[in-house]
Amino acid sequence: MISDAQEKAEIQNFLASPGLLNTAYVYIDGTDAAAEGEWKTDAGNVMTYTGMDNPEPNGGTNENCLVVSVSRIGDHRCTNIMSAICEV
Ligand SMILES: [Ca+2]
Ligand SMILES: [Ca+2]
Numbered sequence: 001m002i003s004d005a006q007e008k009a010e011i012q013n014f015l016a017s018p019g020l021l022n023t024a025y026v027y028i029d030g031t032d033a034a035a036e037g038e039w040k041t042d043a044g045n046v047m048t049y050t051g052m053d054n055p056e057p058n059g060g061t062n063e064n065c066l067v068v069s070v071s072r073i074g075d076h077r078c079t080n081i082m083s084a085i086c087e088v
Contacts, residue, residue, distance in 0.1 A: 002051050
């Protein structure tokens with residue numbers, strides 16, 4: 001879960017690292033599949049910060065997974081996601 005703008009920037013900087021997935025969308029543990037517009041982590045915790053960039057979220061009930069790329073956080077179709085990023 002991304003907690004704030006600083007963590008968002010750190011993750012986007014990481015994705016921009018040479019040799020990494022710098023054009024891909026990566027799943028970051030958030031979904032509004034259960035209730036449209038109510039973003040929760042996979043563990044069920046309500047997210048107070050998602051870091052989404054205008055015009056996201058824009059997928060309604062068709063896009064229920066939170067993804068990050070080097071330039072944007074937004075909702076995305078859960079079926080299109082190739083990779084995930086994990087916090088340890
Ligand atoms: Ca949605
Ligand atoms: Ca979207």
